[in-house]
Amino acid sequence: MQSASVDIVQAGKTFGSHIALAPIDMEIRQGEFMTLLGPSGCGKSTLLNMIAGFVTPSSGAIRMAGADVTRLPPYRRKIGMVFQNYALFPHMTVADNLAYGLKMQKLPKAEIRAQVARTLEVIKLTKFADRHPRQLSGGQQQRVAIGRAVITNPQVLLLDEPLSALDKNLRGSMQVEIKEIQQRLGITTVFVTHDQAEALSMSDRIAVMSEGRVRQVGTPDEVYERPSDGFVASFLGDVTRIFGRLTEIRGGAAVILTEAGPLRLPEAQADLVLGQDCEVFIRPEHLTLVPDGQPAMLRGTVAMRIYQGGHFDILVDHPGAVGGHILLRLTDREQAAQAEPGRQIGLHCDPKNLRAFPSA
Amino acid sequence: MRLNFHSIAFWLLVSLLIGFVLLPAVVTAIVAFNAGAVITFPPKDWSLRWFERALTYRDFQRGLWNSVIVMLWTSVFAVSIGGAFAWVIDRCDFPGKRLLEGLLTSSLLIPSFTIGIGFLILANQVAMNRSFAVVIVTHVILVLPFVMRAVFVSLRSIDPSLERAAASLGAGPWAVLRTITLPLMVPGLFSGLLFAAILSFNEFTATLFVSAQATQTLPVAMYNYVREYADPSMAALSVMFFVMITVVLALTNWLMDLGRILAIKSQDH
Numbered sequence: 129m130q131s132a133s134v135d136i137v138q139a140g141k142t143f144g145s146h147i148a149l150a151p152i153d154m155e156i157r158q159g160e161f162m163t164l165l166g167p168s169g170c171g172k173s174t175l176l177n178m179i180a181g182f183v184t185p186s187s188g189a190i191r192m193a194g195a196d197v198t199r200l201p202p203y204r205r206k207i208g209m210v211f212q213n214y215a216l217f218p219h220m221t222v223a224d225n226l227a228y229g230l231k232m233q234k235l236p237k238a239e240i241r242a243q244v245a246r247t248l249e250v251i252k253l254t255k256f257a258d259r260h261p262r263q264l265s266g267g268q269q270q271r272v273a274i275g276r277a278v279i280t281n282p283q284v285l286l287l288d289e290p291l292s293a294l295d296k297n298l299r300g301s302m303q304v305e306i307k308e309i310q311q312r313l314g315i316t317t318v319f320v321t322h323d324q325a326e327a328l329s330m331s332d333r334i335a336v337m338s339e340g341r342v343r344q345v346g347t348p349d350e351v352y353e354r355p356s357d358g359f360v361a362s363f364l365g366d367v368t369r370i371f372g373r374l375t376e377i378r379g380g381a382a383v384i385l386t387e388a389g390p391l392r393l394p395e396a397q398a399d400l401v402l403g404q405d406c407e408v409f410i411r412p413e414h415l416t417l418v419p420d421g422q423p424a425m426l427r428g429t430v431a432m433r434i435y436q437g438g439h440f441d442i443l444v445d446h447p448g449a450v451g452g453h454i455l456l457r458l459t460d461r462e463q464a465a466q467a468e469p470g471r472q473i474g475l476h477c478d479p480k481n482l483r484a485f486p487s488a
Numbered sequence: 489m490r491l492n493f494h495s496i497a498f499w500l501l502v503s504l505l506i507g508f509v510l511l512p513a514v515v516t517a518i519v520a521f522n523a524g525a526v527i528t529f530p531p532k533d534w535s536l537r538w539f540e541r542a543l544t545y546r547d548f549q550r551g552l553w554n555s556v557i558v559m560l561w562t563s564v565f566a567v568s569i570g571g572a573f574a575w576v577i578d579r580c581d582f583p584g585k586r587l588l589e590g591l592l593t594s595s596l597l598i599p600s601f602t603i604g605i606g607f608l609i610l611a612n613q614v615a616m617n618r619s620f621a622v623v624i625v626t627h628v629i630l631v632l633p634f635v636m637r638a639v640f641v642s643l644r645s646i647d648p649s650l651e652r653a654a655a656s657l658g659a660g661p662w663a664v665l666r667t668i669t670l671p672l673m674v675p676g677l678f679s680g681l682l683f684a685a686i687l688s689f690n691e692f693t694a695t696l697f698v699s700a701q702a703t704q705t706l707p708v709a710m711y712n713y714v715r716e717y718a719d720p721s722m723a724a725l726s727v728m729f730f731v732m733i734t735v736v737l738a739l740t741n742w743l744m745d746l747g748r749i750l751a752i753k754s755q756d757h
Contacts, residue, residue, distance in 0.1 A: 182652060202655040203663075209656035215649040219671045228667075229657035280657065 131315045132193035132206075132283035133158040134179060139188030139198075141174050148174045150340045151188055156318060158193075161310055163319045165327040166337035166363070173288060175337075176320045180286050181205050192283055203232075208277030208315075209286040213293060214269045216261035222272050223248070223257040229280040243279060250309070251275040267298045274306065278313060285310065285317045291326060303330055324364045328352060336360045357399075358485035361409045366457075368415075369407040369450040370426075371487070374400045384408055384484055387448030388426050391482065398484040405487040407450065412441070412457035414481040417466060417473060424474025428454060430467050440464040444473065513730060520723035527720050538724040548725065551709030555689055557620060558705055562627040562688040567681050569628065570635035571673065575665075578643045593633040603629060604697030611698065618700040626698045627688045634687060635680035642676020643669075682740055686733070 133156060140151035149171040156162045164172035177183040178190060181202035189198045197205050208229075216225050223244050230240045248254040251271040253264075261269055270290065277285060287306070291299045307330050310317050321327055327334050328348040335345045336359070344356040355361035362369065372386035382398040384391045384406060391408055400406050418424040428444035431453060442456040442464070456475060458464040467473060515529060523533030542548055570592075577589050595603060603626060611622040646669065654664045692707040699708050706725075714722060 180652075180656060182655075201660075202652070203658050203660050207656055209653065211649045211653060213647065213649060215647060215653040217650060217653070217668060228654070228659075232658035232663060276653075276657070286656075 130193070130283070131159055131313070134284055134316060134318070135191040135194075136175070136179070137189045137191065139175075139178060139185040139190055141171075141178065141183060142186045147340050149178075152342050154335060154342065154345065156316060158316055159314045161307070161317045161319065161330060161332045163321060163327040163331040163334045164337060165321055165324060165334050167322055169339075170337040171340040172320045172322075172337050174340075176286055176288055176318060179284065179318060180207055180209055206280075206283040207286055208280060208282035208284070210270075210273045210277050210288065210290045212289045214261070214273040214290075216269055216272055216276070218261055221258050221260055222253060222264070225261065225272055226276050226279055228276065233280065247275045247279045266294050267302060270294065270302055271305070274309060278309065278315065283316065285313075285315045287317065287319045289320055289322070291321070292323070299326075306330070328364065336363060338363070355409075355483065358407060358409065358488060361483060361485065366412050366455055368410045368412065368454045370410070370446070370448045370454075371450065372406055372408055372448075372484070374398060374402055374404050374406055374484070377402065381479075382484065388446065391425065391479075393479045393482040393484060397480075397482060400484060400486060406484045407487055409483040409485065410454070410477050411481065412455040414477050415454070415456045415475045416477070417456075417458070417463050418476050420474070422474065424476055426454060426475040426477075427472065428475070430469045430471050430473060433464065433467055433469055440467070442467045444475065513726075516723045516726045517730070519720050520727045522720040522723070525719050527718060527723070538720040539728070541719070542721040542724045542728070545713070545721065547704075547709045547713065548706065551704055551706035554620075554699075554703055555705040555707075558623050558627060558703075559685050559688045561620070561624045562631060563681050563684040565624065565628045566631045566635045566684040566688075567677055570632050570680060570684075571639050571677055574636045574639035574643060575669070575673075578640060579669075592636060595629050596633045600630065600691075600693035601697065604694030607694070608697045617698075618702060620703050622698045623695060623703055623705070626694050627691055630691060630694060631684040631687045634683040638680035638683055639673065639676045642673050642679075646672045678740075678743070682736075686736075 134154075135156075136152060136154040138151045138153060139149070140147070141149040152175075154175075164175055166172050174183055178185050181197070181200060181204075185198060189196055191197065192205065217228065220228070226244045226247050227240050230243060235243075244257075245254070248257055251274065253268060253271060253275075256264060256268065261272065264272065273290070290306070291302055294302060303326060319327075319330065331348055333345060333347055334351050336343045336351055338359050344351050344360045346354075351360055352364050355364065358369075361367055370386050370388065370391070372384040372391065374382055375385045375390070376383040377395055380395050381392050382395045382400070384393070384398065386408065393408075398406070415426075426444075426446065428446040430442060431445045432443040434441040434443070439457055439459045440461075442458060444454040444456060445452065446454045454475065456467070458467065519527055519529055519531065520538060521534045521536070522528060522531040522538065523535040524531070573588070573592055577585055607622055607626045607629075608617065611617040611619075616622050650668055650672070651664050654668045659667065690707065691705070692711065695705050695708055696711065699705060704712070710722060710725060
């Protein structure tokens with residue numbers, strides 16, 4: 129079966145007076161890995177369940193490969209789904225779990241057996257075919273769940289926080305495995321997660337959601353480097369926010385007065401009106417140390433130096449920053465050695481990497 | 489172990505409780521081996537004659553047979569009806585759902601003799617008062633709340649995402665019920681069956697009203713016997729009851745463990 133594009137047309141969901149999902153438009157392209165990212169209660173699961181058919185939209189429509197499926201029950205949509213707790217059938221063996229979808233399609237027994245054998249090989253569980261799910265480790269259960277979801281060649285693969293129950297090491301390798309299977313099959317995939325690192329590393333595009341709305345849709349690079357609002361900027365990756373007010377726009381540059389003095393950035397990066405209270409967002413990896421005695425954009429005293437293995441996180445006291453600290457990330461050990469706790473340091477950030485958004 | 493006041497008081501209380509629970513059974517068991525025709529405790533002479541009497545007395549033989557018939561039909565009907573309604577109430581949404589649940593469990597609140605009299609009058613109206621049907625219907629009504637409770641518990645322990653997973657794999661509502669829900673309900677249905685069987689076998693109050701000479705169950709036959717005789721055959725019967733129920737429970741325990749091995753029970757990790 130050909131994998132399909134998914135079009136969400138003004139689809140929304142209300143429960144009584146509660147708006148779980150404000151009407152949204154979203155186009156998920158054929159073969160694309162789309163991640164719905166947001167904190168719990170942001171509507172991402174509602175949207176996924178709408179695509180699956182478990183939730184009927186209060187308004188709007190959902191199309192798969194151009195065909196309207198809004199009123200179609202889940203078992204008539206050609207989907208594969210992986211659940212947070214895997215939802216493997218406890219009374220069936222691994223092989224029977226895998227065969228379930230094929231049996232529902234009433235395929236000949238010999239063909240089912242062949243396909244199950246093939247899938248067992250792909251998920252590297254051939255030896256475990258006759259085990260029951262509870263006799264498997266978390267990672268193995270996860271692989272069965274993925275195998276069961278893709279064995280029927282669905283048009284769309286839906287993943288509902290499939291990695292959140294795994295420990296950190298396993299999560300990393302499962303990310304790779306899921307991505308590999310998805311790319312080999314070229315299957316349109318919708319992935320729900322609240323983990324921004326997962327979203328950034330796996331997705332073709334990310335839809336960042338909060339409070340029932342889509343804040344931004346874009347490639348991982350776009351949403352990380354060019355966030356459309358303060359929520360997106362602070363939800364993805366680490367960020368330092370500095371309070372300020374837009375005081376002047378001159379020659380394509382916006383001047384924001386902060387506790388640390390005026391900060392200048394390209395006008396296009398400040399979505400503000402004159403006089404508006406705002407926050408300036410700075411990524412930790414965009415900040416560099418300024419040699420002593422030279423002019424710096426920001427100054428402060430090093431409060432803490434945290435060793436993270438591959439890099440150092442440096443917290444610099446600054447009264448104008450939200451939380452009272454500026455976060456700086458250094459990979460160079462010699463530079464990090466200079467950022468001794470208690471020492472006064474100067475910091476610089478290229479203005480093209482600064483973003484300013486209205487205060488929340 | 490150091491004996492102080494607290495531990496002595498504790499063990500005294502435990503012994504009292506055990507004694508309180510077991511004493512009637514122990515006394516009855518001892519009395520059953522009485523040789524005399526009058527119940528005396530402790531017995532002066534010992535014999536098995538009252539076991540023989542209980543086993544050969546025609547009304548008891550008949551009563552046991554009737555009880556088994558009623559118990560089997562009651563269990564089958566109660567589990568089918570109770571299981572179906574429990575599923576409908578738990579998984580479907582419709583107006584009057586709470587009312588239906590209330591109706592099906594109302595026999596918990598209505599005294600057994602009221603139900604007995606009610607069915608007696610109804611059965612008379614349709615000239616069914618001498619049939620097993622009225623006894624079985626009465627028993628089904630009485631055990632239904634317990635069966636439904638047992639099924640509800642097992643239904644609610646089924647992870648709803650299992651049914652969703654089945655649906656996402658192309659299984660329609662009936663296929664989901666047949667391949668997922670029903671197999672996972674087996675422990676609940678089984679304990680419901682056990683409830684139904686034991687309660688039906690022990691039921692007396694309502695049965696007294698709805699049974700006729702030909703359909704009287706063992707408890708009713710025993711009641712009728714006691715009204716005329718006061719010999720230890722009752723005690724002998726009690727011992728046999730006790731042994732039988734112990735055997736059934738032991739068997740069940742063994743079967744339930746089997747269920748775990750067959751992975752009928754849900755995952756426990």
